[in-house]
Amino acid sequence: MTFLFYLFAALALFGGIGVVVCRNPVSAAFSMVLSFLGLASLFIQLDAYLVGTLQILVYAGAIMVLFLFIIMLLDVPEEEKRRFPFISFAGAGAVVTAFLVLVVLVLNRGGTAGRPLPAIVPSEPGHSDVHRIGELLFGTYWFPVQIVGVLLLAATVGVVVLSKKELK
């Protein structure tokens, strides 16, 4: 049903625009949640249940809750109306144009463009996307996964050390 694709894509885009346009930080954070929900629905439509669920669980359910928590605790005020920021608009426009040109170039240079993707194999017991991702992460790529784990741990410890600096 392509109808569902357009519905959820519109939801994701609507949320994305909301993040940029909303002046109230809480509204902006909430639009981001909407956009994540749209993205998760798109993943689920692609039969990627694990990725879609994790998208909601981690981003919409945990990270954005923390964002909201911080916004509320610090009581970030509503953004004030400023004069039309011509220079920032020009800069943003240039970046967007460059990105669009890049996308068009990539799409025209072969790749998967225009070719039908291989048909999706319906998942059967023991061969769901959860099992496949698990086998890849803890079988084929176990070493990179460990390294990423250590990196994240180092980053966490670093953040704790940095935030406690003035207590010494």
Next chain:
Amino acid sequence: MPMPLSPFDRMDWHLIIAAAIKIVVFVFFVTLPLVAMSVWAERRVSAAIQDRVGPNRVGPFGLLQAVADGIKFLLKEDFTPAHVRKFYFWLAPALTMVPALLTCAVLPFGSQLFGEKMVIADLDVGPLFVFAIASLTVYGIVLAGWASNSKYPFLGGVRSTSQMISYEICMGLSIVPLVMIYGDLNLGRIVHEQAQNGWALLPLWGEGLSLKGFILAIPMFVSFVIFTTSMFAETNRLPFDLPECETELVAGYHTEYSSMKFALFFLGEYAAMIIGSGLCVTLFLGGWSLPFGWLAPATIDSEVPWWQGLIHIGAFFAKVIGFILFFIVVRWTLPRFRYDQLMRLGWVFFFEIALANVVLTAILLWVLK
């Protein structure tokens, strides 16, 4: 150029109509009345515990009290204070109710009936889906607290955020050992496995009746305790109802709410409680299966006669109702925690124990291989 068929294009009318019937019957004709009944049960049980009578006027045993309450809530004046942020103030009650009902989708509430699996969406990520959607309930509470634009609701909302995030982690970690033992995230297959080989907590038949089964019941019990306790925190039930704590915060996040909007918070809390009980029953107490492998279907796809299907559905709801009564009795027995005690319990005790439990299960599985 023909596009590859997406799973949604494979959808046929049989599936759509069956799903629609299951949604309407399970969500609207069973779960919502169960919400009303648990409100009634809460008032009657609390009355019994406190040596009172409780609501007994409307209908036999006061059973229709919930209907009377519903009518009262609908007819009351819907007052919106002038100082609130209107849009979010209206959105928040709905946001607490919707996720609670959405999670119904993956719970297997019976084996089969007329060859139809008794689960709305047979996902391969069952428990993760429940956690993901349940983690969205916090938005309703936080937004209610923030949109009310006054101090007590705001404190309630902030408390709820940190409480929910802390206990979500414990909850997620606590079921990892269970997933390791069953090797599956599909709730239907987990229940089938338990029907054959003993429930996670009571491995008394099938392959569970062995030394391995008994030893593995130890980490299962630890998981069960952490999971159940975290569920109390996630559903804001006493002893962990700090976000609404009457003695400190008036009514916490729903102080400014009245009439049906207040009722939605109330119903959302009970719906979350029912779904939580359902998940706990499914994971640890064999879901729809009867004890000792009675009437257990041989394989997951084998035909189940309609009367056995009905018995399985009855078994599931009997267990869920038993669990709800447990929730209610705990609420009227235990005093409330202090906020720092709550956070300490979550981060210092449960988090570590749950992690150790994962390692313990891994070692046990390796030794008993």
